[in-house]
Amino acid sequence: MHNNKVAIIGLGLIGSSLGMALRNAPPVEPRATPLHITGYDQDRRATSTARGRLAIDREATTLADAVRDASLVVLATPVHEIPVLFAQLAPLLSEGVVLTDTASTKAQVCAWARDMLPAGLDFVGGHPMAGSEQSGPAAAAADLFAGAIYCLTPDTQTRPHALHTVEAMVQAAGAKPYYIDPHEHDAYVAGVSHLPMLLSATLVEAVSRSAAWKEMAPLAASGFRDVSRLAAGDPTMHRGICLSNREALLRWLTDTIGVLDELRATLEQEDAARHDAQLPHAQQVRHQWQHSAPNMRPGEDHYTQVPQVERGFLGLPRRPRKQRP
């Protein structure tokens, strides 16, 4: 990074939280120049709220104003806005600027970057595994990324300085970089993130189509609350995620319908023996997941001592390991 200027485009939950986390990170050395973060959002109120919450140092009024002189540009918008931004940014950014994003799917974003950005710009796809069903800068928190896995999807063309810059940003935000192939990433998060979201919306949709929903709703308790929580998320963002990760999601949907068909057949046959296998298996898997150390990258528990990045604009003291809440 050739200066200390960062631009964050999109000041929702993720962009504002990232700004807060970076502004709260301790500097590498006591007298290092602190970061200067410029923020921009199409919604002027979001920009202003983010500034009010000290997530950014300066409010930009245009995209060009936001990225002027920035060494690192972070696109923290929903996935469907990324290609529009790539087109607008391509003529604005000078050689050597590093670009990253935080969108929920990576294969399509990386393909857009290859197709739409000039060769002198370095793009590293990113996806922090942290979030909330709440949105907007008012819901942002400086510790949203603390201890979280942060997927990075460089390719063979990515130059080392770009990778170092983004990795240092991830660590400064308190998260743990995890390098993964973009297609692999998309298949995995489709299963553990987008499929749960669709199942959550499906539950709400199925019960609310009933004529008795008004009488049923008051009987819904904590079980319904938890399974339906993701349905409360922003539908425009969810739609974008689904459409940008179609193939992986379609495979998971087919598998899920298959499991539900099995359950229905079991129940139709009053087949207690098959129930004895299905539900306990799910319980056992959930139990193992729940009691595994959270936010451990594959193998991290056994093999690695994650090295700190040596160069980079900010250092990161290792945070204490969190328990899965």
Next chain:
Amino acid sequence: MHNNKVAIIGLGLIGSSLGMALRNAPPVEPRATPLHITGYDQDRRATSTARGRLAIDREATTLADAVRDASLVVLATPVHEIPVLFAQLAPLLSEGVVLTDTASTKAQVCAWARDMLPAGLDFVGGHPMAGSEQSGPAAAAADLFAGAIYCLTPDTQTRPHALHTVEAMVQAAGAKPYYIDPHEHDAYVAGVSHLPMLLSATLVEAVSRSAAWKEMAPLAASGFRDVSRLAAGDPTMHRGICLSNREALLRWLTDTIGVLDELRATLEQEDAARHDAQLPHAQQVRHQWQHSAPNMRPGEDHYTQVPQVERGFLGLPRRPRKQRP
């Protein structure tokens, strides 16, 4: 109730929490004889833990010992154990004793009661709309039922004194009695309670069948955690619930598979317009539910001032209304 003796059979989460709530309830008048609660569980350790946590006054060593002289007997076991208990209790209980249960389905339990219990015994089916994915007396809490809706399913044969006794118990535990037809109850809770449980287990089953599950699991974050939470529940209890509420659950499963088929078709066709309808509708419904006053019986907000039961073994000061957490 002709004396102050209550027997609680089954000292898991619900039975132990009920004991705690009743023992903590303020008496109707300062010098009223306090309740005396005898507890029994097939698992002696559960009985002993319940006594240690002051959920019961006395540990019984046999079912006969537990119900001796009791005016009110509460069966707080999983639904599949209810017919076994009815058969064992039928010769043990004398005329006028009131019997209730807390099982998750009501039509089959009420049918068992009609078929298996002698005419002089009064049975009132019950189901508190409160719980936790945790189980056992160690997870019990005196405020588990505070402000919760508590379904009661009497029929035309139920005598008034039985109804008054059970209603007073519900209010003493801090909950709100809600009278409902047992079949209606089962159809509703199948949608808002048992269907979420099956969807939760289905999610875990679908993703854990993947060869990549070990790599995916670390990327699972709070969305997966919430949607999969119910899969962590006791599979034996869940199996019993499913089998005792087959018809209602089968209808919901069919509806749910229908919604998932629609979602899959939408995604296959990249049909953004249909996404625009499905996900926002689910979000809107979830939002309405989330922001409705919790634990309000249909119409309660608008019309009723719930009358306190005048006779009964314990009075209940109205608890402050809780926010949906």
